[in-house]
Amino acid sequence: MEKNMQAEKLFGVIGDPVGHSLSPVMHNDQFAFQELPYYYHAFLVKPGELKEAVNGLKALHVSGFNVTVPHKIEVMNYLDSIDEEARMIGAVNTVVKEENGWIGYNTDGKGYVESLLTKAGETLENSSILVIGAGGAARAVISELARRGVRQLTVTNRTSAKAEALKERVSERADIRAVPTPEAEKDTPSFDIIINTTSVGMSPHVDNIPWRTDHLKPGCICSDLIYNPLKTAWLQEAERAGAQVLNGVGMFVGQGAFAFQKWTGIWPDVDRMHAVVMHHLGGN
Incomplete structure (x- = not known):
């Protein structure tokens, strides 16, 4: 009443x-x-x-x-x-x-990390995490991951200067690396979690893939902020490679x-x- x-x-x-x-x-x-x-x-x-x-x-x-x-x-x-x-x-x-x-x-970062925890468990501190992209969504995600105590953060972006700028924003909170994409690709087997914050793979360009899946760490979580389509081509490919996958609905x-x-x-x-x-x- x-x-x-x-x-x-x-x-x-x-x-x-x-x-x-x-x-x-x-x-x-x-x-x-x-x-x-x-x-x-x-x-x-x-x-x-x-x-x-x-x-x-x-x-x-x-x-x-x-x-x-x-x-x-x-x-x-x-x-x-x-x-x-x-x-x-x-x-x-x-x-x-x-x-x-x-x-x-x-509230973007908080919303994302709560969703990620449904796959990653209660703690993220010891995970090695790669974030693809350096736009507003990446800033929110990385800021919240740093706030939660994640110690090993890597960011990569087509434009290296944007990745470096993002690193500077949160460097006081976390040990974060800004790495050119070719170098980050070589490190793919070391990442526990890979997060795509770009629009690569979003409808209508649903066949585009933001990251290779042939050298993923066993048990790796591949997370896409996109939710249209619900399961991007990248998530489908990662799932076939044995990864856990998470879309952007959460x-x-x-x-x-x-x-x-x-x-x-x-x-x-x-x-x-x-x-x-x-x-x-x-x-x-």
Whole structure:
């Protein structure tokens, strides 16, 4: 009864493209399940329109929103405060309306690592981990891995300068190497976990593969942040080579769960969120 008496609130996601986002389906189902009179909407915000869009959301008294590509970095300019973790990552994916204004957070890394732990077990500290890519997703993932105490991190990227810049961001927290791709490929048998944070293999270019699978360490976990397709060509190939595989659904659900908690103070039913997303993706 108390929940039903709460004031109505509006939440959303801004990005371009955003029309096929599963965030509205996932969050609106959870709001209904928790008996909260809240609604979540996808807002298309083109590049160059972000400042006006943020001002518009403020004027509409939106209570919080997610941020997706291409706005995760620029949006930081229009918020009242940035959480320390998000500032270190250099990107925001979740905004919360608090007493002192709009605060930017980043839940991507936390969401990803919680998903990874379902495959890797309770601890990651002694794992040797390779991260492919040096964009915003890689920054979030590496920052959280470093925060969790992972001691052996390697990052590789097509553009070595971006990998070096990422290394500098988290070097105080972890022993991280920035390695050119050919050198990292030679080290493939040494990695316990390989994480693809790039878009290589994403629909519609589903035949592209970000990393060779012929020299994987036995028992290696190959993890792809992509969830469309649900099992990329790379994950299929890695699985045939004997690796454990993990797609990006868990990260998507996990970051959404942490955002939901920040907005409502309630930890959501993550299994239900996962089932909703999988249903809409056509998976089990």
